[in-house]
Amino acid sequence: MSKAPATAKVGRARTAYVCAECGTDHGKWQGQCAGCGAWNTLSEFVIEPAAKAAASGGATRRAGWAGAVEAPKVTALKDVRHMEDARVSTGIGELDRVLGGGLVEGAVVLVGGDPGIGKSTLLLQAVARMAATLPALYVTGEESLGQVAGRAARLDLPLDGLQALAETGVETILEHAAAMRPKLIVADSVQTLWTESLTAAPGSVSQVRESAARLVRYAKETGTAVFLVGHVTKEGGIAGPRVLEHMVDAVLYFEGESGSRFRVLRAFKNRFGAVNELGVFAMGDKGLKEVPNPSAIFLSGGSTRQPGSCVMVTREGTRPLLVEVQALVDSSPLSNPRRVAVGLEGNRLAMLLAVLHRHGGVLVGDQDVFVNVVGGIRVQETAADLPVLLAVLSSLRDAPLPDKTIAFGEVGLSGEIRPVPNGEERLREAATHGFRRAIVPKANAPKSGSVKGLEVIAVERLADAIDAL
Structure with missing residues (x-):
């Protein structure tokens, strides 16, 4: 009597509760986070089994994102070849200043700000100018393609080479990106993205963290620069888990007084430049314009x-x-x-x-x-x-x-x-x-x-x- 072929055990998905402030995992829900002491910040998070994660990672590599991956080894730091980060101008001088001189290949930049402050307008202007020299993909999860095209027409932006996609599923976005291989992706916004591996609703702590993690992984494996637009809470911080700001390379905040046409872009984190740079813009009929002499x-x-x-x-x-x-x-x-x-x-x-x-x-x-x-x-x-x-x-x-x-x-x-x-x-x-x-x-x-x-x-x-x- 022949035995049935042995099948590998697949671990069951485990549910954890993650703090939105510090990202600490808890086995069960409780009112106060044991890590940072914040109240009512725990949200349900489905942890992916290790076997499933390994399988998906193998599928990702087979899809041709990065090719063969070498095993890590210990190396003397003095023997490591250091290369200056090659930067690409965004076509907007004030944005380049805040980024530290331009956009670095494979960098993930999170842009936050109040509703209507001009985050989408700024990034649409930047990606439209950069699309002339490198392939770009503008992913919108909050607007239709008609609305994005209408805004671009009002701003008289050059759209040659710019591709657009109205989608919120991370898996679908990555499939399109693997097919067209853009060098720049704008995701507007990260709170609308969701992944099929989790059952939580879009915008929840678990969905924001996992969706951002997959885009960051894709950016590092392929050298694609990624802009993420983030909503802000009533306290002024970016909505979602605090770990989101640790995952990205740069965090930029767009600020402006209500009723004023001037906007200030400030870097709060930047792995490729200074964090105390300031960019000044003026909102007009044709979008955001640079202010070369902000003292005035x-x-x-x-x-x-x-x-x-x-x-x-x-x-x-x-x-x-x-x-x-x-x-x-x-x-x-x-x-x-x-x-x-x-x-x-x-x-x-x-x-x-x-x-x-x-x-x-x-x-x-x-x-x-x-x-x-x-x-x-x-x-x-x-x-x-x-x-x-x-x-x-x-x-x-x-x-x-x-x-x-x-x-x-x-x-x-x-x-x-x-x-x-x-x-x-x-x-x-x-x-x-x-x-x-x-x-x-x-x-x-x-x-x-x-x-x-x-x-x-x-x-x-x-x-x-x-x-x-």
Whole structure:
């Protein structure tokens, strides 16, 4: 009697619960995540059996994505040949700046932002310009092909070489990609994608993570650059599991004030460049246009000087920017006066006001203090300390600062004015825009001669800066 042929055991699918914040797996549902302590963040996730995963991986390689894969081996790091990442221009200079000089082969970039901010418009403009030199595939899961074509027609975009696909199934998308072999894929958006291996609904934690993982794997195996559009939550973070941001190579956020035509693109993670670069765009009838001189839009441009206003020179990556800091100081009817900072850190404002009282002899303890950075930009460096205090003092005394005056510098707790990086470059930028006077830390005063057309007042203490006004 012959025996039946032995069949390989296939493991049963196991259900786990994954935290949307940190990605920690749990065997059963519970209210609080054991990894990060967040509440009500666990979602069901079906774990693929190992045998099935191996089979699908073999099928993927047989489909011709990457060919033979060599077994890994230990190598001395000094013997590894290092090659500079070849970059391809997106055709949009501000986007290239934020990416670190262009798009790297095989890079996966996640672009997030509020609804209607211009994520799809920016990527459609970029992929349309890049399609002239390399094959590109625009995958839309939220719009029909007619809507995408209509937007491209309104923006007068060149569409030669650009292929489009309205699909949300990851397996189908990868089949089309394997057939046409594009060098650039745009998936709009990652929250609409789903894979057949999971039973969860599209947009769930498990579907977003697994769909993104398959696109990342495809990008690395084939050298295809991938743009992923991500929705944001009401808290401002990208929807889906937190591990999604760890999987990709770059995370870009598109920001803009409601009612303003200006948009700011900022990198929060970039494996191929700096994370403090800033790209500025203006939304118009023909889509997003680059703003080559963003300092002009961050200054009020008013002909009359106003109390409570001070212009500073900040740096975003390699670019110096002139921004206006405004302060409003008013008597408070409250027993605990308010301290409101927009575009600055609120705790640092409270600390600076204490320094102003202790070392400047100016008391604002019974006053409401409101500070705002014009243009919706966020200043994260300490060079804003001195301009903030000068704007507060100007508003308190109802006296405008001298015309065409800029300031920058860090203020210490003992009242000293500390230097900031790239001081001379900031001064040259201010002189380019017609400013004639600068109040700066003594260590930032030009050492190789004066800046043409600019009077530099170097100060060591906060009291010196106040006297200089």
